[in-house]
Amino acid sequence: MTRYLIRQFTISLIKLFVFLTFMFFFIQIVMPGDFVDQFAMGCDAACREEMRVQLGLDLPLWNRYFHWLGQVVRLDFGESMFGEPILDIFKRVIPPTLLVFVIGTVLAFMIGLWLGKVTSWRERGIGSRLITLGGLVLFTSFPPWLTYLVTYLVTKGGVFQVVGGRGGLRGPNFTGLDRLLWQKVELSPSEVIITMMICVVISALFLFLLKFIYERLTKSKVPTLMFVFLIGLWAVSGWQMWGIDDLAFDIMTIAYIPMVTYILLAFGEFMLIMQASMRDVKNSEYVQIARAKGLPESTVRDQHAARNALLPVLSRLVISLPYLITGVVIIESSVGWPGLGTNLWNALYWQNMPVVMNTLLIVGIISLGARLIIDVIAAYLDPRIRYQDFQTNHT
Amino acid sequence: MTVSENVLDVKNLVMHYRTRKGPVYAVDNVTFHVGKGEAIGLVGESGCGKTSIALSLLKLLPTNADILNGEIRIMGDDIVPLPEKKMNKRRWRDISMVFQSAMNSLNPVFTVEDQILEAMLEHVPHLSEEEMNEKIDSLFDLVGLDPSLKTQYPHQYSGGMRQRAVIAMALSCDPDLIIADEPTTALDVIVQDSILKQIRDIQKELNMAMIYISHDIAVIAEVSERVGVMYAGKLVEMSSTENIFHNPIHPYTMALMSCFPSIVGEKTELVTLPGEPPDLLAPPPGCRFHPRCPYVTEICKEQDPDYKEHTQGHYAACWHPGGEK
Amino acid sequence: MDPIPSNHLEKAYNYYRNGQLSRASQLLVELIKHDPGHEEAWYLLSYVLKDLDRQIYAVQRVLRINPLNQKASIRLRKLSVLREEEDAGETLSSETAEGSPPQVTRYTEWTRDQQITDHGFSHTQRLKFRAHNFWRRFKMNWNIFAQSRLAILGLILVFIFGLLTIAYPILRNTVWASSVYDPITGFDMKVFPHPVPPGSRHLLGTDTLGRDVLSRLLAATPHTFVIGLTAAVATAIVGTLLSMAAAYFQGNVDTAITNLADVFIMLPAPVMMVIIGTRFREISPFVLGLFYGVLTGAGGTTLVMRAQAIQIVSKPFMEAAQIAGGGGRHIIFKHLLPSLLPLAALQMMVAVTGAVVADGFISFFGITRTISNWGTIIYDAFIYAGISGTGVPWYSLVPAAMCFSLFALGFYLISRGLHRVASPELRRR
Ligand SMILES: Nc1ncnc2c1ncn2[C@@H]1O[C@H](COP(=O)(O)OP(=O)(O)OP(=O)(O)O)[C@@H](O)[C@H]1O
């Protein structure tokens, strides 16, 4: 298993490298002008040349490419063309994105699976049809419009700011936070978000372990809803323990808009895939047998049908990941959430190549990491994958 | 009727599938019974409704199917009006079933042991863990599998092993009746034979009632004491295996027998009857067999013959039993 | 007629291998009853039947359906040799040696005929056979597709959008005055203040700048329609070709294609479109759609479809098809392609949604200079509402937003219908 994962990981790294190389040349060849053209509008030609020499933009493309490559190998992100170290930028923008992306994806996935399972089990009911239609409409809706709708609904007619647009892109920041509250503390919002995420992840892992042990011992099931609720409860008490609960809640008051939008946008796809998968599994022989065994309907559905239907959905998730990430990027830039996506748009706009390339690198690494996690989950759920590997390891 | 000596009594069972083109009467007015420890066989062409009967007995029909009429009495109690919850208590405990497709009958994500245990936990929860384990081991022995294999996953089994495991699973709650719906068709010939023998031996040994469904009369003859012949959703004849083979009454049975050289002979081609089985959406009026029947007369085209006892224990539905005019 | 499970041929083949000929023939007859032009069923039947004459008849049927089936013509030749021998045997026993000469000529005549069957077909004849077969299959599948009312609804939806693409130029040249109904500069001076709610003069109302919403939507439809359709077709074609190649050649080709797809999948289509859009600001919707379609086609679509294609190729069903007279091309086009098409349709739906949204998005942010598409309508509604402070311009927002969803919904419903065509288990319901 581990060997398989390591092999997968190396292959993925090579693919990532190919991808980044391609993007490096593609962007610089296709996009007109360069950073200096965008930034130094008012300068004359000599001044521009000087700037180019300073920034190294006068060197040939190959040269810059190897320079960048050398930096990546040394794990040195370098500096943005504005002079700020990219690592600092990332420290600021990655946590907000992770908050939306990780929690949003997990929730959207769970909601989508659950709805897909339930609706496909009673396919002909009016409720199922409505839910399917609703998921479809959300999934196919135009993200800026959806963000607007969510903002409108939750703020009861509050204003929606179009960020960027033809008037140029605006710098991202956390508008809407309680200034007074943040003045009192040393922490930046991103640091708080990191702590928040750590609390959530730790409590989730710990509770999973507990759940596993509990279920093994008592041979009974913990209701999923209760489990999710428990994780939430633990996470919140974790925030309290760190003493960041005020700040965390303040962040949540603005974070939930991109999060809810993202969930609404993403769950429909999972639901539809799950439905299709369930439809295939539902008529299978082993589900019939499970029924014949006189097991309760919910056991047949959840243990026998859904467990198997989940496997193709997981492999689809791998494929949808990049789309999900771009979805986050689109939503972020629609609401001005100061994350990786908004940052990427800005950098693209300025042709701030170091930032663009390193952002793509980070996005690639995030999706590789997510992929690895999915692979592990799939192997855990499907003995065919687990054992196939086991065999190849030993021969 | 209070406590009956029969495990199963089916009376005038009518079941149809609702389809876009209209109802398909897959089980039409079928009556039969299965005594304690008795093995009966159901034989008929593809699509004549054998599986539909089996599924009706367990009330496992798809959502587009309805039982319209009739009684299904298991140990004397009618299960047709039983709500799903109560029915679940009786499934597997009273009637269990082995399905046709060996390759797909086991859930790929659970170990074989877990899948058997699951049924036992549901129906015989009073057993201790050890007793259950012992039971599973003995079942594995019974069906000819090594008990140490029980913790493996289905994909690690061959097709034959899987079907054996399914049989073990079907026996796990000591059912009164086991339905085997073409349990060997998906397997290759050699495995087919050995599993068939095993099923017969187990049935004898445990003295358990069994309904064996097959399209292959040779197989039926090998395992069952009584045979029912189905044609287009109807049970056309039922009697002891002897009678069916040597004194068939219904012309369809006769045709089946004449195609069949000998019980032990090699499998040869069935000289197919002229014509084809009817479309169940629009069955012919009168006796459903009449378009293909050599003895057909006017009455056959107009009236459906009653299913009645002709000689002791020999039931048939035909206007010209034995071909008489 | 009752639906026939897709695996009948497979089952029949298994029975045939196990020597259960009667069972096999039952299934095949059922299949043929359902679809009298089922080439493989007839071919397999020629092995399953016992009687030589019937076998010959079955092979002849195969050749009547597809005169280009090489295996069948070879088999027919073999069978007819057997037939000759049998006849010769009979005549020998009954009449001594006299009957042989005419039979030899009959045989040679026969082989000559066969050669004609093999090579003598003109191009047009071949095409005619192909067309005929195609039409027959198409009709059959259409019937299944049409059973689902929702699928028809989807078709109608997409068709309506297709009609709407030509509606604007027509209306503009007939009933709509350009000063009022121009999507950019139109202004209706007769009503005040803008925006006005839907009414008889403006079916969907006007926007903050006094432009008629319906005319703007209609004017924007061709752009979106072209992008969506191009992206959908491109993704389906690229995905299908690559996945078929992967499944057919397997081995290195498969590995190469999968890895390539893995790289492509990392290319975030909207980002790529931003890059392209900044360079070619006047890019045509066709090129943009094509770009999006190829990107997703070589990435996600290929990955999804390859998995399915590999599964199909490894099915025993393929083995059955192979003994039933299939060469490589035959297998690809008659088995692999039809089973992949519904999946391609589903991917098309995803691509339509993605492409339309991405296009709307980049014009929403003013990257391409698309003057009117549904995205810019929404954008304008936001911007001008903010500027003029007239509250939420629902009249221009909702129709444009609905267009996105309805357009994609149409494709989704179609793909559901196609899914039924491909998986017969679902048809019963
Ligand atoms: N879910 C369903 N919906 C509609 N019709 C069905 C359904 N299931 C079966 N049928 C029809 O009912 C009839 C009886 O089917 P059944 O499966 O009981 O036949 P069978 O005797 O078991 O055939 P086989 O030997 O092929 O297994 C067939 O004509 C079949 O087409």
Ligand SMILES: [Mg+2]
């Ligand atoms: Mg059956």
